Amino acid sequence: MTVYRGCHLPDDRAYDIEGDLWVRMEGDVARLGMTDVAQTRMGKMVSILFKRPGRRVKAGGSVATAESAKWVGPIHSPFDGEIVEPNTEAFDADILIANRDPYEAGWITIVRPDDASEPHRPLLEADDAVAAYMERIDDLDVSCFRCAD
Amino acid sequence: MSSETLRVIDFGRVSPLRSQTLWHAIAHGVSPGDPPTLSLMETDSPYVSIGFHRRLDEVDREECQRSGIPIYRRMVGGGPVYVDDGQLLFQITLPVAETSPVRSRAVRALLEPAVDTFRAVGIDAVLEDGGDVVVGDRKVCGHGAGQIEQAVVMVGNLITKFDHHTAARIMAVPDELARAELEELMRRYVVATPIDRKTFAAALMHSYTSALGLEAAGGALNDEEERILEDLDAQFVEDEWLSGSTRPPPSTWQVKVKAGVVLAHATSGGSTACVGLASGRIIRVRLTDPALNGTAPHWEKAVNGLSPAQGIEVLNGAGLARLSKLFEDIDAVTST
CATH class of the missing domain: 3.30.390 (Enolase-like; domain 1)
Incomplete structure (x- = not known):
């Protein structure tokens, strides 16, 4: 785990750095979530609407739409594929779950990619991602914090 | 900013449906590098606009139906709001890459010119830490923001007169005591600023061109936006779109x-x-x-x-x- 300006970057997954998204392959499916940078950028979540299981999603298309402080924005899929399981129950129980725990309990959805080798943008494994992400954190001038706590 | 101009479109008085779908069409039509657009319009009759994630049962649908007040779901955030011809609606829309990726910064940057506009026409408005535009402790401008496709859009309004009674009447409430209390709170904390529409629109254009460093240029919807507008006109009256979120209501x-x-x-x-x-x-x-x-x-x-x-x-x-x-x-x- 790397921590830079308060932003946690676990080393057991890949990152879409521009999309502030993490991806963990689990067999033929990919678990997706927001990075610490994403949840900091967004602020306290007040609502989320998931694309339902079985629905098709395009690379770069929205798997969910989240709202925070009058801002509504999409969370993108890195792949063409099919929605397998959105994390509906966790967010129903605690809408701040991604603010509190973006890398574990606050994952967003599971997608079955048509071809995991063809993401919308490059997915960097942690070894390569950390330096690039540190640069992005500096560019954004972001210091991460868990605003729900 | 990759463009040198701010496209300004004043649609004037339009139907309730178009007062929503016009700016959504502009947002859907944005591609990287497009010029920002400042759009303005007023509705010619009352309606209720409900935020993207909100439950439809937050609105008193029976009362709206009795009163002939349509309900439309918007693609940006916030709760149900009553809109009538006492409000000038305005929107600033620009490619997502032209705004800060930190949402709070983006909203503030897009809202501050609106605050400057109020000040330019003599209203001592400020942007509160909580995000509302206020005079003293009273809200004078509603707003919402979001990313729609490749665009970021910030919507706001100038409230020249506000019908607090109807604004409370269209809300679903647990009992009439709550409705009366809601109306009282609205009267206390939401206030109209009766500014001449043309004066405000001109000041708004000046504020946004100054803030973005652009020259204003009059414009109209292009063919692609017109096509999108027709699709949105159809989408916004579909029951499936209006129904929206099915999440359970809060316990309190x-x-x-x-x-x-x-x-x-x-x-x-x-x-x-x-x-x-x-x-x-x-x-x-x-x-x-x-x-x-x-x-x-x-x-x-x-x-x-x-x-x-x-x-x-x-x-x-x-x-x-x-x-x-x-x-x-x-x-x-x-x-x-």
């Missing part, structure tokens, strides 16, 4: 009047607590409980000015267990 009813000001209502077994809160303090309260036996005004006065948590202690100390439990419920939903 509450509605936000402005940032930091909420009305909460809890009821159980013949007891009711209807509490208005500002910055976490009770500013209005109505209590009913068989155990009060005519002493409601005394206990309403006793908890006024306290936090709900302090109110729990007062009511517990008075042996008003049911009301104390209701305050716990209110504290749980208003303290997060």
Whole structure:
């Protein structure tokens, strides 16, 4: 785990750095979530609407739409594929779950990619991602914090 | 900014449906590198606009139907709002890459020119930390923002007159006491600024061109936007789109009047607590409980000015267990 300006970057997954998204392959499916940078950028979540299981999603298309402080924005899929399981129950129980725990309990959805080798943008494994992400954190001038706590 | 011009489109008076779909069409039509667009319009008759994630049952649909007030769901955030011809709606729309990826910074950057506009026409408005545009502690401009496809859009309004009564009437409330309290809170915290429309529109254009460093250029929808507009006109009247979120309602009813000001209502077994809160303090309260036996005004006065948590202690100390439990419920939903 790397921590830079308060932003946690676990080393057991890949990152879409521009999309502030993490991806963990689990067999033929990919678990997706927001990075610490994403949840900091967004602020306290007040609502989320998931694309339902079985629905098709395009690379770069929205798997969910989240709202925070009058801002509504999409969370993108890195792949063409099919929605397998959105994390509906966790967010129903605690809408701040991604603010509190973006890398574990606050994952967003599971997608079955048509071809995991063809993401919308490059997915960097942690070894390569950390330096690039540190640069992005500096560019954004972001210091991460868990605003729900 | 990759463009040198700010496209300005003043649509004038349009139908309720078009007062929503026109700016959504602009947002859907944005591609990277496109010029920002400042758009303005007024509705020619009343309607209710509900935020993307909000439950439709937050609106009193029967009342809206009786009054001939249509309901449209927008693609940006915030709660249900009543819109009529006393409001000039404006939107700034630009490619997502032209805004800060930190949402709070993007909203602030896009909202500050609107605040400057109010000041330019003589209204001493400021942008509160909570995000509302206020004069003193009263909200003068509603706003919402979001990313729609490749665009970021910030929507706001100039309220030249505000019908507080109807704005409270279109909301679904637990009882008429809550409706009356809601109207009172709206009267206290939402205020109109009767500014000449043309003067405000000109000042708004000046503020946004200055803030973005662009030259204003008049414009109209292009063919692609016109095509999108037709699709959105159809989408916005579909039941499936209007229905929106099916998430369960919260256990305790509450509605936000402005940032930091909420009305909460809890009821159980013949007891009711209807509490208005500002910055976490009770500013209005109505209590009913068989155990009060005519002493409601005394206990309403006793908890006024306290936090709900302090109110729990007062009511517990008075042996008003049911009301104390209701305050716990209110504290749980208003303290997060």
